[in-house]
Amino acid sequence: MVSLASRIQGLDSSPIRNILKVIDRPGMISLAGGLPDSHCFPDLHIDVDTQLMQYGASEGEENLRQWIANDLVARGILADANSVIILSGSQQGIDLTAKLLIEPGTPVAVESPTYLAALQVFKLFGAQLLDYDSSQFRHSDESFAPALLYTIPTFQNPTGKVYDSATRQQIARQCDAQGTVLFEDDPYRELSYEPCERKPICAMVKSAPWIYQSSFSKTLCPGLRLGYLACSASLYPYLLQLKQAADLHSNRVAQAAVYSLVNSPDYHTRLSSLCELYKNKRDRFDRLLNHYFSDIAQWDVPPGGLFFWLRLKTAHPVDTRTWLPDALAANIAFMPGESFYSDARPASGTIRLNFTYANNEDIENGIACLAQIIRKKLNACS
Ligand SMILES: Cc1ncc(COP(=O)(O)O)c(C=O)c1O
Numbered sequence: 001m002v003s004l005a006s007r008i009q010g011l012d013s014s015p016i017r018n019i020l021k022v023i024d025r026p027g028m029i030s031l032a033g034g035l036p037d038s039h040c041f042p043d044l045h046i047d048v049d050t051q052l053m054q055y056g057a058s059e060g061e062e063n064l065r066q067w068i069a070n071d072l073v074a075r076g077i078l079a080d081a082n083s084v085i086i087l088s089g090s091q092q093g094i095d096l097t098a099k100l101l102i103e104p105g106t107p108v109a110v111e112s113p114t115y116l117a118a119l120q121v122f123k124l125f126g127a128q129l130l131d132y133d134s135s136q137f138r139h140s141d142e143s144f145a146p147a148l149l150y151t152i153p154t155f156q157n158p159t160g161k162v163y164d165s166a167t168r169q170q171i172a173r174q175c176d177a178q179g180t181v182l183f184e185d186d187p188y189r190e191l192s193y194e195p196c197e198r199k200p201i202c203a204m205v206k207s208a209p210w211i212y213q214s215s216f217s218k219t220l221c222p223g224l225r226l227g228y229l230a231c232s233a234s235l236y237p238y239l240l241q242l243k244q245a246a247d248l249h250s251n252r253v254a255q256a257a258v259y260s261l262v263n264s265p266d267y268h269t270r271l272s273s274l275c276e277l278y279k280n281k282r283d284r285f286d287r288l289l290n291h292y293f294s295d296i297a298q299w300d301v302p303p304g305g306l307f308f309w310l311r312l313k314t315a316h317p318v319d320t321r322t323w324l325p326d327a328l329a330a331n332i333a334f335m336p337g338e339s340f341y342s343d344a345r346p347a348s349g350t351i352r353l354n355f356t357y358a359n360n361e362d363i364e365n366g367i368a369c370l371a372q373i374i375r376k377k378l379n380a381c382s
Contacts, residue, residue: 007104010123019324019333029366032333034157034218034306035357037281040274041221044257052252058244060086060228061252064259068228076203077212079230085243088250090187090215090227094118096242097183097211098125100235101148109146113340113350115157115185118150129342134163137170145178154198155188158340158352159309160302165197172204181235182208187215187227188305190271193279196303202230209235216258218306219271224254278306278356281363285355288364292371296378308353309337314378317347323377330373332366 023030059065065081072079087093094117102108104126110119112131122129130146134153151171153163163171175182184202192198202212215227231239243249261267285308286301293299297310312318320336327334337350358366 007124007126010126012120012123019328019335022328023333025331027331028328028333029331029358029362029369030333031353031355031358031363031366031370032335033357034354036218036221036306037277037356040277042261042270046253046257046260048253048256052256054252056249056252058249059084059240060250061255061259064255064262065228067259067262069230072212072230075198075200077200077230078203079212083230083233083236085229085231085236085240086250086255087213087227087229087243088247089217089222089225090185090213090229091117092243092246093211093213093227093229094121094185096229096239096246097148098122098127099242100238101181102127106148107146109144109149109180110342111151111156112342113158113337113348114150114342115152116339118185119340119342122150131342134167134171137167137174141174142177144174146180148181148183149175150183150185151201152185152188153201154186155191155302155305157188157305158307158335158337160300160305160307162196162198162303163201165199168197168199168201169204172201172206172208175201175208175210176206178208180208182210184210184212185214186212187218189214190219191275191278191306192304193275193282194303211235211239219274220258220261224251224257226250226254226258281355281360284360285353285363285367288367292367293374296371296375306354306356308355310351310353312349312351312374312378314349314381316381318349318378318381319347320349320351323373326373326377327370330369332370332373334370 019032065084068084069079069081098121102125105128107130108122108127109130109132153168155162182202182205184200189198200212202210209232211229211231213229297312299308299310321338324336335352337348338345341348
């Protein structure tokens with residue numbers, strides 16, 4: 001019998017990865033993962049300098065870090081190339097942060113609901129998860145003093161919500177007052193379909209240590225596995241050593257490809273076309289939801305990002321995970337809401353739907369079929 005590390009008891013298998021395993025099945029319509037539209041992926045014509053095939057720096061390529069630092073400064077974050085670490089996907093930033101700051105019992109504040117793969121990592125390291133609601137920061141609360149506060153304030157996963165300026169300021173003040181490390185995860189910020197507040201909270205803290213991260217997965221393509229973090233000087237050397245211990249450095253060829261893409265003359269046009277396409281997909285998705293779901297669910301139209309978050313109209317709590325087998329058998333994948341809660345609540349009556357990945361025809365068929373399955377389930381339990 002192999003003796004496993006005790007932390008493995010905290011390891012949940014990610015439901016999303018399990019669903020992603022079946023989305024390539026012929027005929028499957030996926031409204032589940034946070035996948036970009038594959039037709040928008042860039043053409044990668046890269047001449048690879050042989051030098052790039054050599055081992056590189058753990059913090060990443062200097063030119064890409066400088067480009068990122070300039071972008072961060074434009075967002076109001078005090079950063080330079082030496083406060084940036086290139087990550088092998090921003091998921092790695094969650095892992096490194098958890099390794100640095102979480103011990104069994106460390107209080108970590110999380111939105112409720114929040115990104116399920118962050119919950120998975122925090123639980124693995126034994127965090128004591130404290131749910132928060134952004135509205136609780138309206139009054140400073142001295143009894144709420146987590147060591148780490150994780151937030152996705154812009155086009156949140158899974159709800160699509162965006163925090164207004166006052167809420168951002170309040171979170172920054174709360175972290176300053178308590179010396180809480182602010183961990184801001186911002187992979188969706190460029191996918192904005194309405195004018196709204198997007199200023200990073202990390203640009204607002206005065207004394208609290210901070211880690212800010214984002215990704216090239218949603219704007220370029222996830223297969224390159226590139227993201228980045230920037231952080232306060234006090235945390236940087238530790239995160240860099242953890243990065244080195246994890247994988248020495250991120251893929252240099254991918255970094256060169258991203259550097260060339262973000263510097264290409266049509267990069268900004270690319271981003272605007274992507275937002276226009278996704279805004280149209282969002283609006284069409286909303287019209288279809290109104291047609292098929294208005295009697296059984298409520299939702300807010302997300303001002304950006306990739307998801308609709310549906311709250312089902314039910315008299316009794318329902319566990320949407322139990323509907324997944326029937327949906328998958330009918331070739332529709334969706335994300336049950338329960339997995340996005342720190343307490344994996346038994347019945348949340350919520351589901352997350354992605355509107356960017358599937359094509360228009362599949363989206364219509366998928367929504368119609370899912371509504372039929374859910375209506376039947378709701379009738380059966382009423
Ligand atoms: C909030 C959030 N953080 C991090 C990630 C990880 O992204 P990646 O590792 O592709 O950069 C995701 C992916 O969906 C996400 O939604």
